[in-house]
Amino acid sequence: MKRTMVLGLGALAIVILGACYDPDGLQDDREAAQLEVFEDRFEAAADATPDEPVDPDATPDPNDPSSAIVQELPVADYYLAACSACHGVNREGGVGLPLAPDNLTEPDDFYADTIINGRTGTVMAAYGGGAVLTDDEVAALVTWMKNTEP
Ligand code: HEC
Numbered sequence: 018m019k020r021t022m023v024l025g026l027g028a029l030a031i032v033i034l035g036a037c038y039d040p041d042g043l044q045d046d047r048e049a050a051q052l053e054v055f056e057d058r059f060e061a062a063a064d065a066t067p068d069e070p071v072d073p074d075a076t077p078d079p080n081d082p083s084s085a086i087v088q089e090l091p092v093a094d095y096y097l098a099a100c101s102a103c104h105g106v107n108r109e110g111g112v113g114l115p116l117a118p119d120n121l122t123e124p125d126d127f128y129a130d131t132i133i134n135g136r137t138g139t140v141m142a143a144y145g146g147g148a149v150l151t152d153d154e155v156a157a158l159v160t161w162m163k164n165t166e167p
Pocket of ligand 1: 114140
């Protein structure tokens with residue numbers, strides 16, 4: 018009886034594995050799961066987004082990465098609005114990878130390229146090419162993420 022069950026379970030596992038063995042299907046599942054977590058966290062991130070007005074005449078200080086303006090917002094506020102749902106309010110990661118200085122050990126270009134072009138097969142979208150962010154804005158984000166502690 019036990020043996021029948023083991024055989025039965027084994028067969029079931031093979032059937033399930035067979036049903037899943039569609040590389041595209043698996044990827045869709047992964048993306049769907051990532052999107053689900055993203056949606057859950059989106060509201061939390063929206064709540065965390067401050068809405069103080071920005072002084073349009075403020076000049077960013079080249080020595081202070083936090084003073085950069087991205088899409089008319091201080092870089093940290095832009096991050097909260099656009100990125101934190103996946104990468105965490107404190108850049109601790111979530112659906113997306115953690116983005117604190119300790120995590121970002123590759124050259125700037127590597128991360129700029131990810132933000133500009135996105136990552137195929139993941140929910141990391143392309144923000145570059147003028148679609149959302151200019152190259153300067155992407156550079157400001159990378160400098161800020163690599164040089165300021167969350
Ligand atoms: C919908 C969720 C989502 C959003 C929104 C999002 N990302 Fe990502 N991001 C991801 C995922 C998932 C990855 C990891 C991709 C992989 O598996 O390689 C990633 C990877 C990255 C990486 C590469 C990190 C590394 O260590 O290689 C950077 C940099 C990055 N994102 C920056 C951003 C920035 C900046 C924003 C906002 C403008 C943003 N992301 C918005 C999901 C997201």
